[in-house]
Amino acid sequence: MMDEFEAIRPYADAEVPAVMSRLFTDRDFLDILLRFRFPRLANTFGWLLKPIIAHRLRREFATIDSVDALQHKIEAYVDRTIERATDGVTYSGVQHLQPGRAYLFLANHRDIVMDPAFVNYAVYHAGIRTPRIAIGDNLLQRPFVSDLMRLNKSFIVRRSITTRREKLAAYQVLSAYINHSIREDGESVWIAQAEGRAKDGDDRTDSAILKMVHMSRKDQPFAEVLAALQPTPVAISYEYDPCDLAKARELYTRATTGSYTKAPGEDDASIALGITGYKGRVHVHFGAPMSQVADDPKELAAALDREILCGYRLFPVHYLAYRMWDAQDPAISVPSAAELFEPAELQRAEAQWGARLAACPPEQQPYLIQQYANPVRNQYRLNAGLPL
Template identity: 30%
Template sequence: MSKFDSIRPYYDSEVNEALCASLNHPMLKAMMNFTFPDVADEVWKEQLKKTHSIRDFQINFVYQSVQKVLEKSSDGLTTSGFEKLERNTPYLFISNHRDIILDTSLLNVSLFDHGLVMTASAIGDNLVKKDFVLKLSKLNRNFLVQRNLSPRELLQSSKLMSEYMYHLLNKENRSVWIAQREGRTKDGNDATHQGVLKMVAMASDENNVMDFFKKLKIVPVSISYEYDPTDALKMPQLLAQAKDEVYIKEKNEDFITLLSGIIGQKKRIHIHVGDIIQHELDMIKSDFDNSNKQIQALANVIDDSILQNYKLWPTNYIAYDILHQTEQFVTYYTKEEKQLFQRRFEMRIDTDNPTVRDGFLAMYANPVVNKMKYHNAK
């Protein structure tokens, strides 16, 4: 048994068996009927029976599913920065995280479109408790982040994941995607948690951890949705935090959020890949002799890239102006866009509750606030 078996996706040799065992699952039928509405079930079933690799499954099925999601629930995906990346080269993509499934799916569609190495992507094991969803994630090259562990188990799990990510990048020539923090950003404030970088560094074989990070070719990724399809679903947790209460998830909450993110309206979406972090690592190494300070400095570099390259939409400016009772950004949106946004949030949340109302608006407004720290938002 490989030491990575508890967290790894399927090997290609396991793909066909997993697909054949799932052929009659109602969720697979729903996915295929959504993706190929004019194709008889027997046709896609026969095609799946002939599929023997993750790449074939991703290109012939998942890629098509994502295109259908974009067609049905968005006004299109735009990208920038991908021309900086080299073919056949693996990168460690560290990304802000808004949607459970789409963030990585859209990045992989963009990487494939640009002829680049697609990623193995981290996903919390709390999100794949249903057997079919676990199978689907392993067919889509997800590896598991184990949640709700004791401190001792967490240390062992983090070390295993770090070693696996390094194995993918260094031995399998496979890019890796990981979120800059545990869980999705609920309040629009994208920030890299040092714990994530410390976990990545556990596999380091270098005297200085910055030399190890240089080998990984870190690329920050900024993804922004004009409308967050799960915005209202994030409100109960923000409300609990405001009251200093421990938030307990409802049964199936993660699964409902996962589906809402896929089918909910997003309007426009943009993904920007930042510059590969290289020379900054040399500067950090010379400026700081303490590894904790070095990791904090690297987190700041990643944040600077993600926040500066985050695409602001009219919804962000509208929310900022409503929240701060100003017209500072009135030239960045139309009256119709403002009316549409107001109607949306009045329909989705309890606007009589100031905590919920302001929390919802801040979720959209905070990227503007963050960008203003660098230069005038635009």
């Protein structure tokens, strides 16, 4: 059965040792580790340090022979990375999840690598199996990145194909794989609510994603197929987005020129900044899994949006940005940050927000403000019973 998924599926336990030995001889991979671990020595002593790093990796991972064992082994590194770049990660709603059940996690999408990493962090620490992760092939240009992601339970979404026929065939396989993973393998799946990150902070579920999930079981009602997958809304809230200035620049460029072309290596830079950049506090909220869903993809998308947007944690910076926004909504009443937060917390936020604004060219600032203000508008509209 798994043969039809060969090109996109994560690696199986039996493949782990061979893939790891391939990684430990990959020059690009060792180069990145070297620059990360010894930035000052990389250029001068790279030739000497690379074989030492490869030897240490082989020794340290010699006994790893399954995906679970690998995730368990790297959890300490992941925790350290998370703790270094945040002021703490909190999570809520994990009580809705039962060990041994598989879910379709549909999450808002702000960061390429860290969104699923924070979901993994939350479920791992709650004693729930980590999900398989959907990742676009546009991010897997180098073989070692593909190997790393597929070792870590990622499966590939083929975005780089262009013809309609190829796209349909790829989505059919993707749909079948998601259904197979949850129904047959009992493995949860994480997928972003829409293709691409929400660069303007306006998190919305694209109903086309939900239609794609149904695609391989067209002979059964939409509601029945989706309900069997236990769609679970996930809201990931970053106090500060390390890529916010880059997103503001892109939005400004699109607005003024009509298009935006990524520079070579821009995705790699976004990934690196997203992982290591300062995020402040991070909160992950799991809504209750939906055992009954609407028979209309747009209605299900709206239901997911309500859960995700209301589960989003608003920090002082969001209220500070909303106060500056020229698109404030007259239909809602939003309190000031001073009414909601302690003076010391607010003071820290004002200093950090001021520094971010100062680093952003004046013409791009409206797009920076919008990223932080949109979640406030969306949540307050929903809480007031108004449509989005």
